[in-house]
Amino acid sequence: MNGWNAIGAEFRKVFTTRMWWLLAIILFAYVGVTAGGLGAFLGWATANPEAAAEASGGPGGGAVVPPGTELAPLIYSFASSIGYVFPVLLGALAVTSEYRHKTLTPTFLAAPHRQVVLWSKFATQIVIGAGLGVVAFAASVGAGAAALAGFGLDTGLDSSDTWALIGRGVLALALWGGIGVGLGVLVVNQVAAIVIVIVFAQFIEPILRIVASLSEVTAAIGKFLPGAASDALVGASFYTMATPGGTAQSLEWWQGGLVLLGIAVVATVIGGATTWRRDVT
Amino acid sequence: MADGIPIEITGLTKRFGAVTAVEDLGFTVQPGKVTGFLGPNGAGKTTTLRVLLGLERPDAGTATFGGTPYAALPRPLETVGASLDASFHPGRSARNHLLVYATAAGIDRSRVPAVLAQVGIAEYADRRVGGYSLGMRQRLALAYTLLGDPGVFVLDEPINGLDPEGIKWIRGFLQALAREGRTVLVSSHLLSEVQQSVDDVVIISKGRLVKRGTLASLELDAAPRTIVDSPDRAALVAALDAAGLEYTEGRGGLIVAEPDPARVGHAAFVGGVELSALHRLKSGLEESFLSLVGGGDES
Structure with missing residues (x-):
């Protein structure tokens, strides 16, 4: 047995069931609708600032979109700021479905070196996470650029900064795939893993980030939250608009990437030294 | 291969x-x-x-x-x-x-x-x-x-x-x-x-x-036994006791620890007991297995 065989087997496991393309389709639709819809709304608000301010707060209401905001990176980054859940789910399922369907027995019989199997899953889900990243940015850039262009605004597609952002976004989703494997091997139970992903992504982290932005001290900690680190890596996020006036801090992009990689590696190492070594009954 | x-x-x-x-x-x-x-x-x-x-x-x-x-x-x-x-x-x-x-x-x-x-x-x-x-x-x-x-x-x-x-x-x-x-x-x-x-x-x-x-070898372990039954169980029990034969109660009659049915039949004849069944117990292998694993009582 060698590592390449193990990685090949893990890819085959993913692509011989339906979950990967179901998640890819939902991801594409979710990101596309969100980026297209908000792109259209924010594009309209930018093109008609007075009407938008009146609609949102009456006379004296603040501008919906602060003047000078670059909409393109904001809208394109929906691919990572809301799409990151998908590689996490697929990565977690790669581990938990082995427990759920009791397929660890044939897996470990074919490849008794358990750590090789686990890190093959890790490597595989990094690559698949990058693939989901390409899908997500295709949706956000496709729908978002169409909406912006509809209001005669700059799509940023001729700027290398935009493409660098997309590249960092794809890297972010790749790392989220690795975090999914780490989460899966720590939790093992499939239902629990799915609930944790959804509750953490939709409730706990957003609340923590807003709360953390209320003071300097908490903000210094809050920037290490995985979602915040991911946004730092990508370089733009809806959250930077959602917490106006707060003291939200952000890491450098490469620091954000290292935080994500660190979470993924540490979770996988801990899971690999505990649950993954247990008796398979 | x-x-x-x-x-x-x-x-x-x-x-x-x-x-x-x-x-x-x-x-x-x-x-x-x-x-x-x-x-x-x-x-x-x-x-x-x-x-x-x-x-x-x-x-x-x-x-x-x-x-x-x-x-x-x-x-x-x-x-x-x-x-x-x-x-x-x-x-x-x-x-x-x-x-x-x-x-x-x-x-x-x-x-x-x-x-x-x-x-x-x-x-x-x-x-x-x-x-x-x-x-x-x-x-x-x-x-x-x-x-x-x-x-x-x-x-x-x-x-x-x-x-x-x-x-x-x-x-x-x-x-x-x-x-x-x-x-x-x-x-x-x-x-x-x-x-x-x-x-x-x-x-x-x-x-x-x-x-x-x-x-x-498992088959050899299974000592053959005899099943015997009578319309008058009490008389049969008395006859077996008189002949000094060991037995246990089974579903189809009394299971006697004696491989030769002829000797059980003789004991019944001596006691003047009418028989309704008399034959050798054949399922020795399974019996032997069950007695080894201690599950014989369940069946």
């Missing part, structure tokens, strides 16, 4: 918390024969096999293939073919299931259609396993064991869930593997299920070895 290698289990002990599942178990399984690994449910058969296959860690002792633990085998699927619980991802087809593990073990993918045909499920190969019957799953589990054309087979309850045709097929299949010089270890909780296909038996009960030897 890889050579048959003996399975060697020595001093094996496995505990789950306060429960000792297997205690100081030792036996050897030789190539060229089908060995039945027998015991009632909960006797520790599956635990023993899981330790042997490196899926569980023993608390003491060793379980090896010719001295090499499973995890240290250089090419495990090409040395040992094992099936434990026939469990699969329900959304994956049989063909893809086998392709996944052929890839993992570095086995040529041409083996996949070959083993699907060998177990007779080639025509269902591209259906999702979720729709398979238990018998088809058992056959797919066997196909997995055949992937690497190994010299050793370790099969946990492979007959469970098969229809009569499938049972007939697997008996011939196991015998053919053994005739080719391979080591074949088959577990079952029913002796009657495997007695037509095994040469040797290893019997465990409550985690301990109670018997090992040839199937024929």
Whole structure:
């Protein structure tokens, strides 16, 4: 047995069931609708600032979109700021479905070196996470650029900064795939893993980030939250608009990437030294 | 084909918390024969096999293939073919299931259609396993064991869930593997299920070895007995007591510890008792098995 065989087997496991393309389709639709819809709304608000301010707060209401905001990176980054859940789910399922369907027995019989199997899953889900990243940015850039262009605004597609952002976004989703494997091997139970992903992504982290932005001290900690680190890596996020006036801090992009990689590696190492070594009954 | 290698289990002990599942178990399984690994449910058969296959860690002792633990085998699927619980991802087809593990073990993918045909499920190969019957799953589990054309087979309850045709097929299949010089270890909780296909038996009960030897030696252990009954049970009991014969109450009459029905008949004649049944008890093998594992009272 060698590592390449193990990685090949893990890819085959993913692509011989339906979950990967179901998640890819939902991801594409979710990101596309969100980026297209908000792109259209924010594009309209930018093109008609007075009407938008009146609609949102009456006379004296603040501008919906602060003047000078670059909409393109904001809208394109929906691919990572809301799409990151998908590689996490697929990565977690790669581990938990082995427990759920009791397929660890044939897996470990074919490849008794358990750590090789686990890190093959890790490597595989990094690559698949990058693939989901390409899908997500295709949706956000496709729908978002169409909406912006509809209001005669700059799509940023001729700027290398935009493409660098997309590249960092794809890297972010790749790392989220690795975090999914780490989460899966720590939790093992499939239902629990799915609930944790959804509750953490939709409730706990957003609340923590807003709360953390209320003071300097908490903000210094809050920037290490995985979602915040991911946004730092990508370089733009809806959250930077959602917490106006707060003291939200952000890491450098490469620091954000290292935080994500660190979470993924540490979770996988801990899971690999505990649950993954247990008796398979 | 890889050579048959003996399975060697020595001093094996496995505990789950306060429960000792297997205690100081030792036996050897030789190539060229089908060995039945027998015991009632909960006797520790599956635990023993899981330790042997490196899926569980023993608390003491060793379980090896010719001295090499499973995890240290250089090419495990090409040395040992094992099936434990026939469990699969329900959304994956049989063909893809086998392709996944052929890839993992570095086995040529041409083996996949070959083993699907060998177990007779080639025509269902591209259906999702979720729709398979238990018998088809058992056959797919066997196909997995055949992937690497190994010299050793370790099969946990492979007959469970098969229809009569499938049972007939697997008996011939196991015998053919053994005739080719391979080591074949088959577990079952029913002796009657495997007695037509095994040469040797290893019997465990409550985690301990109670018997090992040839199937024929098990037959010798079963002392033949006589069943006798009368419309007047009380008179029969008196007659047997008078003749000094030992007996127990059974469903079909009194089971007498006497191999010769003629002597029981004589005792009844002497007592002047009318008989409604008098014959030799034939199911000695199963009786012997049940008395060994202490489950005789349940039937």
